[in-house]
Amino acid sequence: QLAKIKGLGPKLQALLPTLGVTNLAQIAAWDEAEVDRIDAQLGVFQGRIRKDNWVEQAKFLAGGDVAGYEAKFGKL
Secondary structure, eight states: OGGGSTTOOHHHHHHHHHTTOOSHHHHHTOOHHHHHHHHTTOGGGTTHHHHTTHHHHHHHHHTTOHHHHHHHHOOO
């Protein structure tokens, strides 16, 4: 499920569950403070959450809005 987010590769997919992040709805619900908290734990991947718009991507995907997602981020 997390793999659907563009910019979230295999290493991040392995890391996120260790930080308690296991689904798109969690990412979709993040506020700025939560983004900062998780981002600080990403090591070499720090900054990727905002750079790749994870929260916005997750909102489309968690809501089942594939058309909206693809219009903004390209084909799934």
